[in-house]
Amino acid sequence: MLSTEYRGGRFSMARASQFLEVLNDCNLLDMEAKGLRFTWYRNQRGVVLAKRLDRVVCNVAWQAMFPEAYVENLCRVYSDHCPLLLRRDGSRDKSPDRPFRFQAAWATHKDFERIVREAWCRSTPTLVNGLQVVRVDAIKFNKEVFGNILTRKKALQRRLKGVQLQLERGDSESLSRLEKAIQMELDETCLQEEYLWFQKSRE
Structure with a gap:
């Protein structure tokens, strides 16, 4: 978690660093997301707290298998969490030409x-x-x-x-x-x- 993924309340750099260490230790990549910036909202006594608590992670093998996959943060309806939608079929414009990446x-x-x-x-x-x-x-x-x-x-x-x-x-x-x-x-x-x-x- 980064400070830009947090609004309201107190941001803990120590906890964010621990989370990044876990991702590194498990060889996982944060897929990041399109759509809403924050995935969790709560109104506490008039103060709005918003964080990106929910995320999708994958390893390199999965990303190599689905190089066009991306995540969408959808709007909240019945919960204070946003549902996440993982799409594996490329960009939203459904462009037939996949971008070339030199390895x-x-x-x-x-x-x-x-x-x-x-x-x-x-x-x-x-x-x-x-x-x-x-x-x-x-x-x-x-x-x-x-x-x-x-x-x-x-x-x-x-x-x-x-x-x-x-x-x-x-x-x-x-x-x-x-x-x-x-x-x-x-x-x-x-x-x-x-x-x-x-x-x-x-x-």
Whole structure:
């Protein structure tokens, strides 16, 4: 909770900091909301208290699955709390074109520079056309090659666990090499996840 989400009464920075720490510890993001600024109202002896008490939070995996989702704070009717409506189908104008967002983690992939270079060389020589071709190829690259970082991380962790369980039963040179290869790929994926979290936090 921020001081801008509070009107009337006394704002506690300590409690707000504790709430933010809980979100960080649980790897959750506040989706924020459209519509009414405050979700709870109360009139105490002529003094109106208003706060944004109700909110929707999600993790990065959910946001990646529903990138166009947003929350609406609806008007109060039967309660001093506003109902929240979660929409997952994009902006209110129902625009068919989803905004393109460059993912910083793409740049860590060994093939991404080549994807951009080839797309740029294939376009007609104008800045707008070049960026459009790069955008199309980047989206295709993300879908067909790069994939979902968190899904890939879980799959690598499962593979690594399986190899290490095999190594517990006995030494194997080939399994040891496979273990190191998976660990290197997992390290790279964790770095990409770090980029993803950082970019999401900036947004």
